[in-house]
Amino acid sequence: MILANESIVTVYADTMAAILLFGLIIVSNRFSTGKDKNASKLYLYLCVMVLINAVSNAISYAFHHQVLNVPQFVKCIAPTISEVSALIALFIWMLYVDYKIYGSWDRLKFKYRKYQIPLYIFEILSVVNLFTGIMFTMDENTMFVAKPLFYAMTFMQYFYGCVPVYTIIKYHMTRGRLHFFHITPVAGPVIISSLFTLFTPYSARAFGFAIALVFLHLSYVDAWRFDDFESGFFNSHYINYILTEIGDKKRDYKSAITFFTYGDPRGLFDILKKEVPKDGEVIRMDEDRFLLFSPSSKGSMQKVLTDIIMDEAEEHDSLHPEHPIGLTIDYKVRKKKETPEEFVRKVSGRAD
């Protein structure tokens, strides 16, 4: 069998996608650490589905322009697996993004139970299509011939792919940037490969998705290092990163505010996100201690901020007496003889 030139682009892209995903599954540590089991499970299923899509798509395109003396349903097996796996992959992708952002398995079960219905319908129709050709057929040259119902399935694929985009945008608008998550390396390959597949005779969706999954993994590892998932602030290890930047003379802090909670810290999360300036970096040192460094030593500005936060915390405590925050605030200014590094270590409690 000689590959038709038109098939080479797709077969090459899908082969690279398969290698990328295979490598990701075996090289990545995330599946064995158990740090976030549900997310890791979803991510693994996603990688496996995209891998199946890549392989089946490559097989499907490899036989384009070939005359095969086999029954219709045999010709349709590889394309069917390719389209169904794409649909399932995008569904899992939708669940994964929601879970990573909101961290709630119950929310997934509740919110997305209706979204499963089209998934099951199209899976059944795809199997029926093998024997009836109601969605697509393969002609005598093993070329794909789509019918209207196939485009309905394609619409659902793009729908499942777009819902996470809405989820991410909504999160950005309400809660700010996801630290260490670079949207361009994840969204870029998916968008480019989808447009490429839509407007050319070739298919590179699996390749684009595989690249996106690689960058998602890199984001995950970066975020895992320095993010506190519960609050959305930085965790205590971020202090090491700050100390490195101070050593490079890229940061210089003159003051610090420490927030202590003696009650439920969760009430403080929203207050800090609302009142701390967007360029302020809140670091959660412990369960109940939060730090905010500032390059400014202007006590008046810091006092205004701390007064606002204290007022909001008291209002929260009066409205929610069953879950009070119990906030106290400490403000420190760097002494003249103190270096920025010494100051950060003193405030954070990080020894040399």
Add this chain to the structure above:
Amino acid sequence: MINMDQLDLATVIMDFAAVCILTGVLIHTSIYRKRGHREDKLFFYMEILTMVMAISDAVTYVLDESSVPGAAIISMGCNTVFHVCFELIFGLYLLFFMCGTEKGKVDFDKRWVYYMALSFAGVLMVLINIFTGFLYIVDPADNAYKGATAYNMVYIAPAIYLLFSMMIIAKEDVRLLIIMLVLTVARALLTIMCRGVSAGALVTSMLLVFTQIYVMNKPFYEEADE
């Protein structure tokens, strides 16, 4: 003017994908470059060289057999750049892994020039080719790239460096070794199956991605063990 067939298009797409992958890796590795470790700087140089390799490869395939004025000279220049990068990358790759070993850390400052000797020899060979054409030429008559019988010599230095890298990594992380073997075999098979398509830059960029994941699996500031 430009005369690209499907195979040329496949190569350009692969090179574009390589550039996209490397751009993303550059964004993600900025935090590692801030550490200032020697390995991080070497990794950065490898990323840049691979990007240059991908771009020059794409240009040569776009201009191959085209009637663009000056195509032969540009194509020859880009081919030279591609092969120089190819000779250097794997030498840096070996240095990168050696920096992670105790002996390598001690030796590095004194001996890196010796370790890179094969790479420099490969670069010299590619530069000599500009005047002699013993590896490849770009025929000005039809602006077509033509490999000579001695072309396989360009693979000698990279193959040796890759082999030594695999020997080092076999002791550190077997999973990365498996990926390196899969990529090498896949590259060889794809070259045999589709002779007109070049995926060297893409395969190298994928190798760098998995190497970066291997780096990320190690502690950054000792926090990853928690």
